[in-house]
Amino acid sequence: xxxxxQWPATLVQPVGSPLSLECTVEGxxxxxxxxxxxxxxxxxxxxFYSVGIGQISSEVxxxxxxxxxxxxxFILSSKKLLLSDSGFYLCAWSLAGGGTEAFFGQGTRxxxx
Amino acid sequence: xQTVTQxxxxxxxxxxxxxxxxxxxxxxxxxxxLFWYKQPPSRQMILVIRQEAYKQQNATENxxxxxxxxxxxxxxxxxxxSQLGDTAMYFCAFLTxxxxxxxxxxxxxxxxxxx
Numbered sequence: 001x002x003x004x005x006q007w008p009a010t011l012v013q014p015v016g017s018p019l020s021l022e023c024t025v026e027g028x029x030x031x032x033x034x035x036x037x038x039x040x041x042x043x044x045x046x047x048f049y050s051v052g053i054g055q056i057s058s059e060v061x062x063x064x065x066x067x068x069x070x071x072x073x074f075i076l077s078s079k080k081l082l083l084s085d086s087g088f089y090l091c092a093w094s095l096a097g098g099g100t101e102a103f104f105g106q107g108t109r110x111x112x113x
Numbered sequence: 114x115q116t117v118t119q120x121x122x123x124x125x126x127x128x129x130x131x132x133x134x135x136x137x138x139x140x141x142x143x144x145x146x147l148f149w150y151k152q153p154p155s156r157q158m159i160l161v162i163r164q165e166a167y168k169q170q171n172a173t174e175n176x177x178x179x180x181x182x183x184x185x186x187x188x189x190x191x192x193x194x195s196q197l198g199d200t201a202m203y204f205c206a207f208l209t210x211x212x213x214x215x216x217x218x219x220x221x222x223x224x225x226x227x228x
Contacts (some may be wrong), residue, residue, distance in 0.1 A: 032214045043220030044204060051214060059215075088156060094214060101148050102206075102216045104158035 002027035006091045006105030013112055019064075019078040021108050023091030026072065031093040033074040034102060035066055038088040050074060051096065086112045115140045117207050119219035126195055127227050133180075134190045134222045136205030144210040147181065147188045152202040152221075161203070164188065192224075200226045 006023045013019060025031050032051050036044040046059045048066035056066050063082050067075045074091060088109050092102040116139045126132040138147070149161040164172045164181050171179050176193045192199055205219040 034216065036218070044218035046215065046217060049213070049215055057213065057215075090158065092158075092216070094208075094216065097214070099146060099208075099210060101146075101160045101163055101208075102158075107156050 002093075002103065004091065004093055004103055004105045006108060008108060009106060010109045011111070013081050013110065015083055015112055016080045019076070019081050019085070019110070021076040021089055021091075021110075023074045023076075023105055024072055025074075025093045028072070028093070028095070030071060030096045032096055033068060034092040034094075035074065035076050036090045036092065038090065038107075040087075044090065048076070081112045083112050086110055115142070115207055115209060115215070115217050117205050117217050117219035119205055119222050121222045122220070123223045123225070125225040125227055128195060128197060130195055131191060131193050132195055132224065134192075134203050134205075134224065136188045136190070136219060138186050138188065138205070138207050140186070140207065140209065142209045146208040146210070147179075148206040148208070148216075149177070149179070149188075149190045150204045150206060150218075151199075152204065153198075153200070158204075162190065195226050197226050197228060200224060 003026045034049045035047040050056050050068045064078050090107045091105040094102045118137045145166045147164045151159045151161050162172050162174045162177050178191045180189045202221045202223050204221045208216045
């Protein structure tokens with residue numbers, strides 16, 4: 001069966017520090033991968049999505065970047081965090097070719113202080 | 114660009130009552146999927162129900178059912194015999210069946226089931 005791992009679960013980082021959130025999927029090949037942000041308990045904003053290795057689409061211009069160094073690995077990064085980067089970050093995957101729902105990781109609560 | 118709109122930020126109903134959550138979407142695509150997700154206080158995203166746009170029959174899943182109106186681009190969720198465990202944030206989501214496979218979410222409706 002497929003599983004998705006996202007870590008860390010909680011992170012407190014000072015302003016100006018770098019960020020690296022990692023997400024890996026097991027049990028499937030060539031998944032579509034997504035990073036979402038949920039601010040203040042509200043809607044899910046799509047940040048990045050990827051349909052293959054090295055293929056990253058950015059939805060919102062921001063202080064963040066994403067990379068997909070391996071088929072089932074998706075990384076969210078920042079060189080210098082801003083206070084506004086605080087939020088709940090969710091990684092998700094879906095089957096290539098679409099037609100299925102997204103399966104979510106447990107999420108990372110990021111607080112920038 | 115596709116958009117998903119949930120016009121009810123927050124709702125409260127008594128236990129055992131029926132509640133309907135609204136969702137509208139905008140797209141020029143003809144083939145797509147729609148979903149309702151539940152996010153309880155644990156913040157884990159749980160799929161409640163899915164609907165394929167090419168199917169005219171409304172999807173049902175136990176106490177959860179949808180009213181899918183393709184022409185009106187409306188996709189509402191009905192929860193029957195509501196239970197305390199239904200208290201959660203509910204998100205409507207849209208997926209186009211094209212090369213991008215983007216899944217777009219609405220802003221959510223916070224549902225409180227009152228004892």
